[in-house]
Amino acid sequence: MFLQLDDKGPRYLQVARALKQAILDGRCAPGSRLPATRTLARELEISRNTALAAYAVLTEEGLIDGRSGSGCYVAAFAAAPKRPPAASAQATARAPVLSRRGRRMQQVYDRAIPGRQHRGLRYNLQYGLPMTNPQLASAWRRALNQAAAHVQTDYPDPQGLPELRAQICEYLARRRGINAAPEDVLIVNGTQQAFSLAADVLLDAGDRMLLEDPHYQGARQVFQARGAAIRTCRVDADGLVASALPRDAQTRLAVVTPSHQFPTGAVLSLPRRMQLLDWAQHRRCWLIEDDYDGEFRYGTRPLAALKSLDRAGRVLYVGSFSKVIFPALRLGYMVLPPGLREAFVAAKWLTDRGSTAIEQAALARLIGSGAFERHLRRAANTLRARRSALLGALQRHAGGAVEVADSSAGMHILAWLRHMSHAQAQALVEMARARGVGIYLVAPYCHKPLKHPGLLLGYADLPPADLQAAVRILADCLPRVSQA
Ligand SMILES: Cc1ncc(COP(=O)(O)O)c(C=O)c1O
Numbered sequence: 503m504f505l506q507l508d509d510k511g512p513r514y515l516q517v518a519r520a521l522k523q524a525i526l527d528g529r530c531a532p533g534s535r536l537p538a539t540r541t542l543a544r545e546l547e548i549s550r551n552t553a554l555a556a557y558a559v560l561t562e563e564g565l566i567d568g569r570s571g572s573g574c575y576v577a578a579f580a581a582a583p584k585r586p587p588a589a590s591a592q593a594t595a596r597a598p599v600l601s602r603r604g605r606r607m608q609q610v611y612d613r614a615i616p617g618r619q620h621r622g623l624r625y626n627l628q629y630g631l632p633m634t635n636p637q638l639a640s641a642w643r644r645a646l647n648q649a650a651a652h653v654q655t656d657y658p659d660p661q662g663l664p665e666l667r668a669q670i671c672e673y674l675a676r677r678r679g680i681n682a683a684p685e686d687v688l689i690v691n692g693t694q695q696a697f698s699l700a701a702d703v704l705l706d707a708g709d710r711m712l713l714e715d716p717h718y719q720g721a722r723q724v725f726q727a728r729g730a731a732i733r734t735c736r737v738d739a740d741g742l743v744a745s746a747l748p749r750d751a752q753t754r755l756a757v758v759t760p761s762h763q764f765p766t767g768a769v770l771s772l773p774r775r776m777q778l779l780d781w782a783q784h785r786r787c788w789l790i791e792d793d794y795d796g797e798f799r800y801g802t803r804p805l806a807a808l809k810s811l812d813r814a815g816r817v818l819y820v821g822s823f824s825k826v827i828f829p830a831l832r833l834g835y836m837v838l839p840p841g842l843r844e845a846f847v848a849a850k851w852l853t854d855r856g857s858t859a860i861e862q863a864a865l866a867r868l869i870g871s872g873a874f875e876r877h878l879r880r881a882a883n884t885l886r887a888r889r890s891a892l893l894g895a896l897q898r899h900a901g902g903a904v905e906v907a908d909s910s911a912g913m914h915i916l917a918w919l920r921h922m923s924h925a926q927a928q929a930l931v932e933m934a935r936a937r938g939v940g941i942y943l944v945a946p947y948c949h950k951p952l953k954h955p956g957l958l959l960g961y962a963d964l965p966p967a968d969l970q971a972a973v974r975i976l977a978d979c980l981p982r983v984s985q986a
Contacts, residue, residue, distance in 0.1 A: 503529065503537065505546065513548055514555035521556060525565055525576050536566060536574045602707075607727045614723060624938035625972035629765070629914045629960035632828040633881060641873040642827070642864065649863035658859040660851035662689025662835070666866040670821070670835050673869055677797065679806030680819060680837060688836045688846050689857050692829070693792060696820040696836050697724040697757070699849045700790055703842070704755050705730050712756035714742050716948040718764045718792065721757045730755075734949040737763050739908065741770030744777035751785040758789055760808045761796030765916050765947050765958050767909025775808055783814040788842075790818045795825040797878055799911040800886045815839035823865065825913060826878060833861060885913060891966030892959065892973065899977035903984075904957070913962040916944060919955045926983045927955030933979040939972045 505520040524530045539553040557574055560566040566574045667684035674680040690696045707729030715734035736743050741763045760770035782789045791808045809819040822834035838846055868874045896904055907916040919927050934941050944956040
């Protein structure tokens, strides 16, 4: 028998690994006798003790059976499936058989915009990059240390730590006008998990669901992967056009961003909020309110959430700490209508047995100590300054070429390029990138093709001077692509 040792670690383990491989790939048939340890030692030029130790490892794993006096035999159940011919083995390795849902997930992932592979840019205006905040970082470290010192090591409550849910309720009452009790709240691993749980609990493959157009890709990707039949409804300067919602009663679920439409920035007007709630109530459609950055408003008070107007219990409110703290935290929450609570807790429990307890406890401390809301006030001031630096620079250097969608909230702006073709806009993105500035087209967020190209520009991550420098480079590229 030919055994190839791999030279990694102790000799007896190398021998045991090589023998195990031979057994699993069928070279040592089930029930067959293995060489005596003396023979094996001679063939492999190892000591007999090493051979004995290797056989002992395999005996312990149940792969061989030592019958005293008559040698060692390969265990009967150690039979591996017959090896397929080499060519088909290769083909199988290339294309494993996935479930339908597995295939859809893979396709969605392959088509997704490459995430954070734009490192090396001098100025990256990518939407979603978090604001670096040293004060928050040290408050967070303190909270985390304290939480770690008192952590309960048992599995956490799958619904979320009661103290965090209680803090979230107080915060929502103060800042978002939502009246919720801790038992209405489910802690999730970010908005993304809230979408996944909603798809699990509320939709079967082929069921209809509705997105705004344009919309957040993270939502579309989840529902696409679940095989939902996705429809869209247009938005204008007042947000979702409620009169254009589908008239039939087939839509099971809709994802909306009323506080700050993503990505246009429009705020859903009160009459439309009432129309939307009425539409959902009459069709027994669930509304997921994605309140991703409603906290950051400049010049006006934050609007109360749609959930605060929901008398019929159709709104599943989703909040995330990704924008208000940082996305690496992967924590968010849902406020659920009473009838859905148990099903969502069950889905969360089945998925991961609950979110990580130390971070939840630290977050409860951060909110409870007042440090969180102090941070929100400081962050809003910083973001306001960055936003006005970006808008001012665009106005000064590129005023004739870009038109910024009216929005006084959030961490990004949408700038339309009214006089440019889509090809020219793509060339602009590439030229700016070659000069170290990351800018991004809005087209991937849209369902229907756009009349004009637009740019989605995130400003949270860059100080005012960098934003101004980036816009100067962008403005310098504009005439070059317009003439091309
Ligand atoms: C529209 C929208 N919703 C939600 C989120 C937050 O997602 P998560 O909580 O999964 O980080 C983002 C983040 O970029 C977003 O843009």
